[in-house]
Amino acid sequence: MTKEANTRLADLFGLTGWSKGELARMVNRQAAAMGHPQLSTDTSRVRRWIETGETPRDPVPKVLAALFTERLGRVVTIEDLGFGRRRRTARKQAEDGLPWPPERTAAVLTEFTGMDLMLNRRGLMGAGAALAAGSALSSAMYDWLHSDPALAADAPDLDHPLHPANASAAGFDRYEAAPVGSDEIEALEHSVEVFRAWDASRGGGLQRKAVVGQLNEVGGMLAYRHPVHLQRRLWGVAANLAVLAGWMSHDVGLEPTAQKYFVIAAHAAREGGDRPRAGEALSRAARQMIHLGRPDDALDLMKLAKSGSGEETLPRTRAMLQTIEAWAQASKGRGQAMRRTLGEAEELFTADKRDVPPPSWMQNFDEADLHGMQALAYRTLAEHDPAAAVPAQRHAQLALELRNSGHERSKIFDYISMASACFIADDPEQADRYARLALLTIGQTSSHRTWDRLREMYRLTGRYAEYNGIQDLRDEIRLALPKKEGATPNAASRQV
DSSP states (O other): SSSSHHHHHHHHHHHHHHOHHHHHHHHHHHHHHHTTTTTTOOOOHHHHHHTTTTOTTTHHHHOOOOOOHHHSOOOOOTTTTTOOOOOOOOOHHHGGGSSSGGGGGHHHHHHHHHHHHHHHTTTTTOOOOOOOOOHHHHHHHHHHHSOOSSTTTOOOOOTTTTTTGGTTTTOOGGGGGGOOOOHHHHHHHHHHHHHHHHHHHHSSSSTTHHHHHHHHHHHHHSSOOOOHHHHHHHHHHHHHHHHHHHHHHHTTHHHHHHHHHHHHHHHHHHHHOHHHHHHHHHHHHHHHHHHHOOOOHHHHHHHHHHHHSOOOOHHHHHHHHHHHHHHHHTTTTOHHHHHHHHHHHHHHHOOOOOOOOOOOGTTTTTTTHHHHHHHHHHHHHTTOOOGGGHHHHHHHHHHHHHOOOTTTHHHHHHHHHHHHHHHTTTTTTHHHHHHHHHHHTTOOOOOOHHHHHHHHHHHHHHHTTTSSTTTHHHHHHHHHOOOHHHHSSSSSOOOO
């Protein structure tokens, strides 16, 4: 007993609207339903959990996580409730429960995906949670990301399913902890490519649950200690799937869930010894922050992503990281810094001689993506400096010319960037043309991000509402947006 209040549990408890007696009764009922009919708790025990920081014995933390997840409609893990299995004394490690010890990564992964799947089955939406600030994430993870990975053949076998530390771990089912061979891992690696291609083409909505389910299975596999070379490959699969789960969650507006997956991906990549992958995962969290209008948080995360990626990061990967930083700078109206950073990105991209095969997760960042990100950065800067609309149009046009089939979502973004830049440049006729091209295919994706960008473009049409055809365009945009979110598209919206 710590004699200190469990503030995490208290905060979440306050959101539920339950009384302490109600929670005690629900714990007993839920525990019985989960195969623990002997468990009995009461109001005074609930009070001690909250007010004195008493940690309940297993399986109560798992029961509480399930109850809070269902009540709040978002994933709530055991550690979200303040019941970390291992006490942390370092101040940085106490920040949002990050980073967790190496032996906890597979458990956190399995627990979180399990809760996420439970929400999917109940048809609930992730809501009501705040994203951790970029500064909090980067401060908590800096030392951890720069230290040596703990995946070594002579490391304590803390991940073994029968290890005492894991005997009652909420995230593991012992029957899942079985060895896999290279053929099975190769099949998993192929499945990542299939999911990635689908996401690039159609957006994250339709396949998100399948990716989360596959990631949950991989978490079970990681509970078994394989030979080092296989374990590293499994961690790589976990990192790739976690990034996809995060990106798909972001794509459909499940923002706190997305952030957690990006952090899980960074942990998994580091466990597998792939620091560049860890950096790229954090860069996804930075892109999320920019989309949500938080460029300062994005810049904090980009510092960590770049410094933690390691010297082995390929020039093309570093170029990609630079384009994200440039977008954040553009969001703050820092034109000079943005142009300098984009120039560095171009130099790095050109310097990559392709003599070293790029990792699978970088194969989608080609010349079209480079121009697409440049178009987005300039278009964003044009909100502060309208002169930036001209280079935005130039890069968007190049991106459109270079886009390969299978990247329909990116093409929609290019059309919207071009149309928005044309509106800002006082060329409504061209803007109307590209906006309609975006509308032709936007209904074929399940990407909320495309709708968010479309809302931003709609805002720009306001000054041209009396022009021939533009009023019709505005009507078509209103029809294209989902009804529950598009009823008032001219309302204040998020910065792209």
